[in-house]
Amino acid sequence: MLGNFTYCNPTKLYFGEEALGGLDAELAKVGANVVLIYGGGSIKKSGLYDEVLGKLQRAGKNVAEISGVMPNPTLDKLYEGIEIARAHKADFLLAVGGGSVCDYAKAVAVSVHCDEDPWEKYFARFEEPDCEILPVGCVLTLAGTGSEMNAGSVITNTRTHQKVGHVFLDEMVMPRFAILNPRYTMTLPHYQMVAGIYDIFNHICEQYFSGTDDNTSDYIAEALMRSLIVSSRAANKNPQDYEARSNIMWTATWALNTLIAKGKSTDWMVHMLGQAVGAYTNATHGMTLAAVSLPYYRHIMPYGVAKFRRFAVNVWNVDAEGKTDEAVALEGLKAMEGWMRELGLAMNITELGATAEMIEKLADATFILKGGYKVLDRDEIVSIFKAAL
């Protein structure tokens, strides 16, 4: 744990099959004007909408709604939500859905009392809020993004073709509470479940594959990966396995709530590559990450061979005896590939709709970060995308 850092994460988590019971106590702490935020309406089919609305009504709240929040929430949708929240004089925002709905609620929360344009302030200039921040609560229906316990928000500007994430420093942007009932995630189609699992795994990799010091955070990262490998295999075999789905949900939260990045550098280049693919194919986020991961990791492995060797041994139980570090490292990536194929993840960008003709544009759209084992140049990005075809 080198360097100086702070850690603060006040989000209260209610976990388990009875987690929604925690909503009553939380509603008692907030004002009367509540905006309920959700996505495409799957919560109406599942009955969760009625349950939550019943609790809001019994708590005497005045409820307005923002519905139809899309998987990649747009700036226009954000403007719409700000107007609804302002007109309702919102005291509290309740997000019911996945990471997108939660991300969106946080963006509304920092914008309602902000005089400036939220895109310019938060997603172009990356400033911190200097206005009142509305409190957000979250009832999570899918595991993956970790948005339920962090201060991140991703908004897409369809005019400029930019999808921009901002991780706010102010812990008041984090949800005040999150309701985590693993049963809510069980109605998800298999494709979405495994895409979410890979999103979780890659969040951990992005924070793990950087730095050369001995750091407790890396040990915790390995633990989360080991747990996720076991529970993802069980869930892949039987999506109704509650124990597996609960471990996946808990791992997702801790994979991206700032803990495993403490005291160390991080990478995040797989997300940059994957988001470029997403921008041109509209493919599911977790699948874009899966499709570019192995070409990227095989490319940078020689620059961080000690860490990739450690990954092979500590995460994939590769027997290192009598082998070169590089051979062990490659065996680890091979084991990871095997697991990815088992789950049925996208193994190349072609199956997501990308073509050889797109590659220059994908490379243009890839933002280069500098925390990984090798700072990529444009030629390397092109060659990684080619290897990912």
Add this chain to the structure above:
Amino acid sequence: MLGNFTYCNPTKLYFGEEALGGLDAELAKVGANVVLIYGGGSIKKSGLYDEVLGKLQRAGKNVAEISGVMPNPTLDKLYEGIEIARAHKADFLLAVGGGSVCDYAKAVAVSVHCDEDPWEKYFARFEEPDCEILPVGCVLTLAGTGSEMNAGSVITNTRTHQKVGHVFLDEMVMPRFAILNPRYTMTLPHYQMVAGIYDIFNHICEQYFSGTDDNTSDYIAEALMRSLIVSSRAANKNPQDYEARSNIMWTATWALNTLIAKGKSTDWMVHMLGQAVGAYTNATHGMTLAAVSLPYYRHIMPYGVAKFRRFAVNVWNVDAEGKTDEAVALEGLKAMEGWMRELGLAMNITELGATAEMIEKLADATFILKGGYKVLDRDEIVSIFKAAL
């Protein structure tokens, strides 16, 4: 992650060599009347006292002091502190020291505005506070107890010969912030350093050696143990190794801030056995745990062989091939014993001053908990203490 639970830990951590800088922002958030709480005066020798007092004065605080908080804070000392805090109309309590000072500050915090006797209410009836709780901040000078990020407090009643710990459920009992500068721990004598390291290790074991489900918390527990084994060996070789001391400090905090107990049962019998030894020998807490651990774990291993096998493989890298589960489990405990001897821990209760004649009294003083792999009866406790002689 089976069952229902909540997680909430709002303590803000400032970590690193410049961590004390965070005190200024925190002091700005609290009222003017501050009680500074510390132990035997080592912070005066190190200069930390002057640094902290300077910050308090520059922040315009009115400072009263409670000094001389002992390693096992007594009820009489608690009564004294409550009077000082009441007379000072304290708005905020600043603990500067180790876990005892922090434990003590929390006990004062829940007692100042409490009309009842704090021993009766909190340490005999284990009730939650229903009065105003004073905010506590902590500048930590040794790594071990985890008190800086939890709601636990241990007080010793010298009249009834009881040392009682209460882990409050209300997260408002947790320190608002903790300053964690690994350099502050470097002046500690070797004996105290390794006792603290074993205290940390055993906190993890107590939460790990219970339950039979596949639980993410157990993977995180293994990660913390793996990190601690590496960093403790480095610190044992060179106590001035900042990286090692920083990993130890961070591991201590996460070993006992409720995270790794989430969704699972826990044991805590080593603490019950060790505290009985401590009550009759006044030996250092971590050393009493070390002296009884292996006899206890060897005794219960047959009842939880799968977990002890897992411990051997995942924590100690024991090669399991071709061996019975029990043989692997024993090899793990052997590896743990080797590490304990390396550090120079107490390996039996005789060297701590216990005698064969004391054993019946030690058994009487041992509180039996029911979360471990085997609920002990009195004969088993006697035989564990005999094996620990």
